[in-house]
Amino acid sequence: MLLRCWLALLVALIPAASSTNAGVKVRLTEKGIEYGKLLGMAVLQTKLKSIKVPDISGSESVSPIGKVQYSLTNMQITNIGLPKSEVDLVPGSGVKLSIGDGYISLNGNWRVKYLRFIKDSGSFDLSVNGLTITTSIAIKSDETGRPAVSSVNCAATVGSAKVKFHGGASWLYNLFGSFIDDALRNALQKQICPLVANTVSDFNTHLKTLNVVAKVDKYAEFEYSMVSSPIISNSSIDLSLKGEFYNIGKHQEPPFSPKAFSLPPQINSMLYIGMSAFTANSAAFVYDKAGALSLYITDDMIPKGSPFRLNTKTIGTFIPQIAQKFPGLMMKLLVKMVKNPIITFEPNNVTIQATATVTAYAIQPNSTLSPLFVLNLDTSVSANVFVSGMKLAASVTLNKMDLTLGTSYVGQFQVRSLDNMLQMFLKVVVIPQLNAKLGKGYPLPTIGKMKLVNAQLQILKDYVLIGTDVQFTG
Structure with a gap:
């Protein structure tokens, strides 16, 4: 809520056709932008915690056992951090948000079947490091003459993901953990930019409180x-x-x-x-x-x-x-x-x-x-x-x-x-x-x-x- 209000003030930039002189002028300084960034990271961090990672299943050949079928279910994010972040003004353009060195921790359940009839299960922990997010905030006027914002050119990458299995034949999962690392990393990357876009879009509700x-x-x-x-x-x-x-x-x-x-x-x-x-x-x-x-x-x-x-x-x-x-x-x-x-x-x-x-x-x-x-x-x-x-x-x-x-x-x-x-x-x-x-x-x-x-x-x-x-x- 706090960031939404501050960002709403930060981006209340309605381009208008008129060129008449202003009766009132407002300036947001670097100090104000920094305050908005601190609030923003707290809101975005909370939003990212709501990521719903879908169940993942597949099969891989593991020597000397052969084909192994696996599934990962009930995955929940337990921790998230965004230690490095910047909100930059692009002269004559808008606002750019950059996040680096982020990390995510989650856990879930695993299940495996191999040699046709052998089944096993347990839990796992996943550590994601090197999370980066960049997005630009586009600004336009809505039908009421108030500003409306949207996220454009969003990009999110996960540098590495490391999974550790517990219980049962966890030694077997550790043999092909790299395949599962990739699957989990891709699943997370697909979630991040839509959540960022949704977070920015939510600001429009608060922009409507502007006392135009x-x-x-x-x-x-x-x-x-x-x-x-x-x-x-x-x-x-x-x-x-x-x-x-x-x-x-x-x-x-x-x-x-x-x-x-x-x-x-x-x-x-x-x-x-x-x-x-x-x-x-x-x-x-x-x-x-x-x-x-x-x-x-x-x-x-x-x-x-x-x-x-x-x-x-x-x-x-x-x-x-x-x-x-x-x-x-x-x-x-x-x-x-x-x-x-x-x-x-x-x-x-x-x-x-x-x-x-x-x-x-x-x-x-x-x-x-x-x-x-x-x-x-x-x-x-x-x-x-x-x-x-x-x-x-x-x-x-x-x-x-x-x-x-x-x-x-x-x-x-x-x-x-x-x-x-x-x-x-x-x-x-x-x-x-x-x-x-x-x-x-x-x-x-x-x-x-x-x-x-x-x-x-x-x-x-x-x-x-x-x-x-x-x-x-x-």
Whole structure:
């Protein structure tokens, strides 16, 4: 199970016709490939233990006895070892698996008949040495757009086989053991490549767990399909993924495209994931289209100890005409984005620029809303981005804000007088709600029960880089 998940990640290389730039890039390093090899050998070793050696029978002439009929039955593998193995990347091609100096031990029963009427039986042990296996892994796309793998050009050889008989006339079998050695070696060789092919084919079940499209919430889903063929070097595999948010049920492209970016040389971790500013901005586009970037602020959302209350009495201290025209009423604010927020990544800094309107209403006794004024709000917030489980999450803090008057239904007033109060509303109401959403995180590309270990995050120019080791559980 562990290898299947890791190899599934290793070979998730869907060649695609599109040549658009990637929103997300993934790199598997030599360290990651070595981890996959260790898991792979354990799985393949278990698989080879399931070899079913068919019963073997025949006859040979043994001097001076003459013709001897024999049969070998109930053969079971008792031990198998694959001490030398390599997984090599073939630049521009794929993956090659090589195994050398393998060995297999098995036992079984023998039976013999000679001189027409003499019968005997016993047990035997077989030692197979010099087992070698080489195979290439071919990769293609299935009907769902996920990768599918198969074993091609498999070759398996058994260097030598030595059989030792026990019981009865075992001396007789030892006279023509070389014939039986050959028969057993050939029987084993015929089993190995089909088992390797079957093992590789089994990975396709796990490849289907790739979150090519991952649901985020009721508004958005995230697509991780490939946008170009993988770049395979001698030491790494680089994958280019779409990395784009979409409204659920409606894949509308945003009015901007991903910029080209390259992952820097890295060797310390198994896996590197680069998530671009395009990906973050596509999320902002999607949530804005869904109408999710608006919020009503009411007085019950403000801490009880705050000196600012959301009513016409408090606001009336800054805008007297409100207290005069609408005495003793509670108020409501509608904060609404007027265009997509812009998210930028600079070294060690993530900034979000947002333009919104703040519409103030007085709540009449019959619950109808009377508009008071509309403010134009330009804000800048800084984001702290971090890895949480298998998700990328964030939190934000307010840097600055600028207010201008858009429309007033109560006459002219000094907008600057509302700065402190509105900053308080943003800090204690809007930003905590935004952080609650951002804190839930957004899914990273995963396969099966994948776990990130010692994940480190850097903010670079135009993208976030995550370096991490990986473990598979279950």
